[in-house]
Amino acid sequence: MSKGKFYITTPIYYPSGNPHIGHCYTTVACDSIARYKRMQGYDVMFLTGTDEHGQKIEQKAKELGITPKEYVDNIVEIFKKLWKYMNVDYDRYIRTTDDYHVEAVQKIFKELYDRGYIYKGEYSGNYCTPCESFWTDSQLDEDGCCPECHRPVKQAKEEAYFMKMAPFAERLEKLLTETDYLRPKTRATELVNNFIKPGLEDLCVSRNSFKWGIPVPFDQDHVVYVWVDALSNYITALGFNNDAYNDYDKFWPADVHMVAKDIMRFHAITWPAILMALDLPLPKHLAVHGWITFNGQKMSKSLGNVVDPFVLGERYGADAIRYHILREMALGADSSFSNEVMINRINTDLANGLGNLVSRTVAMVEKYFGGTLPTDREPGEFDDELIAEATALRDKVDDYVEKTQINNALAEIFKLVSRANKYIDETTPWVLGKDETKKARLATVLYNLLESIRIASTLLSAFMPSTMPLVFEQIGASGDAVSYDNAGRFGALPADVTVKKGAAIFPRIDVEKEIDELNEIVKKNAEKAQAAAQKSETKSEKPEGLALIGIDDFAKVELRTAKIVECEPVKKSKKLLKLTLDDGCGTRTVASGISEYYKPDELIGHTVIIVANLKPAKLCGVESQGMILAADCPDGGVKVIFADDIPAGSKIR
Ligand code: MSP
Numbered sequence: 001m002s003k004g005k006f007y008i009t010t011p012i013y014y015p016s017g018n019p020h021i022g023h024c025y026t027t028v029a030c031d032s033i034a035r036y037k038r039m040q041g042y043d044v045m046f047l048t049g050t051d052e053h054g055q056k057i058e059q060k061a062k063e064l065g066i067t068p069k070e071y072v073d074n075i076v077e078i079f080k081k082l083w084k085y086m087n088v089d090y091d092r093y094i095r096t097t098d099d100y101h102v103e104a105v106q107k108i109f110k111e112l113y114d115r116g117y118i119y120k121g122e123y124s125g126n127y128c129t130p131c132e133s134f135w136t137d138s139q140l141d142e143d144g145c146c147p148e149c150h151r152p153v154k155q156a157k158e159e160a161y162f163m164k165m166a167p168f169a170e171r172l173e174k175l176l177t178e179t180d181y182l183r184p185k186t187r188a189t190e191l192v193n194n195f196i197k198p199g200l201e202d203l204c205v206s207r208n209s210f211k212w213g214i215p216v217p218f219d220q221d222h223v224v225y226v227w228v229d230a231l232s233n234y235i236t237a238l239g240f241n242n243d244a245y246n247d248y249d250k251f252w253p254a255d256v257h258m259v260a261k262d263i264m265r266f267h268a269i270t271w272p273a274i275l276m277a278l279d280l281p282l283p284k285h286l287a288v289h290g291w292i293t294f295n296g297q298k299m300s301k302s303l304g305n306v307v308d309p310f311v312l313g314e315r316y317g318a319d320a321i322r323y324h325i326l327r328e329m330a331l332g333a334d335s336s337f338s339n340e341v342m343i344n345r346i347n348t349d350l351a352n353g354l355g356n357l358v359s360r361t362v363a364m365v366e367k368y369f370g371g372t373l374p375t376d377r378e379p380g381e382f383d384d385e386l387i388a389e390a391t392a393l394r395d396k397v398d399d400y401v402e403k404t405q406i407n408n409a410l411a412e413i414f415k416l417v418s419r420a421n422k423y424i425d426e427t428t429p430w431v432l433g434k435d436e437t438k439k440a441r442l443a444t445v446l447y448n449l450l451e452s453i454r455i456a457s458t459l460l461s462a463f464m465p466s467t468m469p470l471v472f473e474q475i476g477a478s479g480d481a482v483s484y485d486n487a488g489r490f491g492a493l494p495a496d497v498t499v500k501k502g503a504a505i506f507p508r509i510d511v512e513k514e515i516d517e518l519n520e521i522v523k524k525n526a527e528k529a530q531a532a533a534q535k536s537e538t539k540s541e542k543p544e545g546l547a548l549i550g551i552d553d554f555a556k557v558e559l560r561t562a563k564i565v566e567c568e569p570v571k572k573s574k575k576l577l578k579l580t581l582d583d584g585c586g587t588r589t590v591a592s593g594i595s596e597y598y599k600p601d602e603l604i605g606h607t608v609i610i611v612a613n614l615k616p617a618k619l620c621g622v623e624s625q626g627m628i629l630a631a632d633c634p635d636g637g638v639k640v641i642f643a644d645d646i647p648a649g650s651k652i653r
Pocket of ligand 1: 025
């Protein structure tokens with residue numbers, strides 16, 4: 001008998017590059033919850049997929065000379081391969097390029113328009129092309145660049161459709177502050193104060209500067225812009241407004257949408273507003289987690305700090321990686337990824353904790369009883385405490401899974417593992433084994449250990465689905481013994497259980513050797529990413545498409561040599577150096593974005609070439625009077641052009 005329905009979703013991912021360990025967190029977390037709920041007897045729908053439209057995809061495909069659909073097809077294959085590799089068992093995979101989704105989104109858009117919530121207007125602002133985002137002045141980073149990718153933004157203006165948001169403000173505020181929709185609820189204040197209280201801005205829902213999107217049904221110059229297209233996936237995948245599926249009535253509203261913090265706003269405000277506008281029920285919970293960071297920064301291909309889950313899985317197994325990321329991330333906070341922490345966690349919890357408990361217990365059953373326990377029992381000290389802890393575990397894990405606090409669920413299970421290891425030290429089976437009169441006591445101790453392992457590993461099987469069956473096999477547990485129902489009680493294994501020793505489930509890792517090798521991989525990735533980024537920048541800056549200029553135009557540029565007399569970093573910037581130059585007529589200040597490539601001492605005393613008649617501009621509080629010339633090198637570096645044997649102030653022509 002089903003306990004009811006349970007619908008859980010991940011965000012749909014942009015297939016704009018290969019997936020990395022950061023993408024794995026939400027998917028593995030949702031998969032674990034879905035598995036747990038299935039085990040409990042719920043009728044589960046676990047949805048994931050890819051968000052395949054947009055300018056970035058269109059551009060990348062163009063660079064490669066293929067169609068956007070061909071481009072996304074390739075990457076979607078890699079995403080699917082990764083989910084298989086990580087043992088992610090989704091029930092449905094949606095691609096926003098699927099016909100049924102396209103049709104349903106067009107109907108949703110038209111419905112919103114017909115209901116008077118969508119109108120035509122004009123969008124203007126700072127636009128970051130790679131991130132396809134408009135940013136307000138206050139959102140830009142300290143260098144006036146995109147706060148996400150730190151590349152320059154451009155001023156852009158275009159005709160667009162907008163969705164009115166004001167009519168939903170009051171209901172949204174109530175949803176966030178008076179219900180338990182948002183998890184953790186502490187984040188409601190920032191949403192209310194930053195977005196709702198100052199007056200909700202209308203949402204831009206169409207674009208007409210690129211073509212790779214779902215056409216607006218009544219205006220072919222426009223395509224539906226990201227959020228109406230992407231968020232609708234949660235209902236179109238169930239058959240809303242389409243005939244491809246028909247389980248909308250069964251599964252909607254969603255029980256849990258899980259997302260990372262950067263898209264919290266769209267799920268906490270935009271999505272409920274769209275549903276309110278359509279008069280549809282709201283999802284029950286939105287669980288927001290932080291980012292997996294690497295050295296304090298979000299993982300991103302352009303930063304070269306992505307951790308490839310295939311590489312880690314090859315070395316330690318998918319389950320060890322699943323365990324590590326699930327155990328490290330607390331709902332609402334970031335979790336910093338480091339190879340050291342990962343390896344130590346695998347060694348401590350999996351190899352020494354669980355692995356050791358299983359192998360010691362099974363080895364003792366084999367050693368003292370030839371693999372099959374006798375049925376005589378003799379209860380003793382410490383048994384009650386262990387049994388009480390083991391039988392109480394399932395309710396605690398249920399509670400944490402219900403609250404989407406997976407790290408806490410795992411911590412509880414590993415408390416039982418530690419308790420059982422301590423029970424071995426307390427009951428000293430190796431001493432009991434030497435005494436013929438203590439056989440019944442020894443059998444009781446070993447049975448209690450096997451039972452504790454059975455309960456822990458049954459509950460763990462939702463989180464580590466490929467290794468727990470190996471534990472079951474070793475402790476002689478099968479069929480009903482490893483059911484959810486029996487995880488709540490002690491004594492499900494037959495009294496005369498037979499164990500079967502096997503290979504170590506989580507072999508111990510040689511910390512130093514592995515860390516050296518992993519660090520080498522990370523270093524190589526970073527170098528590769530930097531070279532690729534540089535290459536694409538140089539490519540996009542090629543004079544291709546630039547008009548030829550006459551000598552008169554060139555003559556308008558005043559190039560001169562100047563000697564660097566002082567140089568220091570600009571406090572508010574990570575990229576800028578402030579140079580004081582002797583240009584032959586006096587001194588001037590120039591801010592230059594080269595601090596990644598030069599230390600101030602390496603520049604002082606050199607003569608460089610400057611554009612002397614560039615209009616002054618203020619960069620991070622420094623008035624820059626001109627610029628110095630530098631070259632982008634093919635290896636990804638930047639080199640200032642030195643002219644040391646030419647006196648300062650010489651004109652270049
Ligand atoms: N396409 C949108 C989501 C639309 S949902 C209706 C999108 N895609 S994304 O691929 O850029 O990101 C998908 C999810 O992965 C986001 O929740 C994002 O925060 C998450 N992560 C990407 N990198 C991450 C980490 N390093 N750590 C944790 N989550 C990360 O946004």
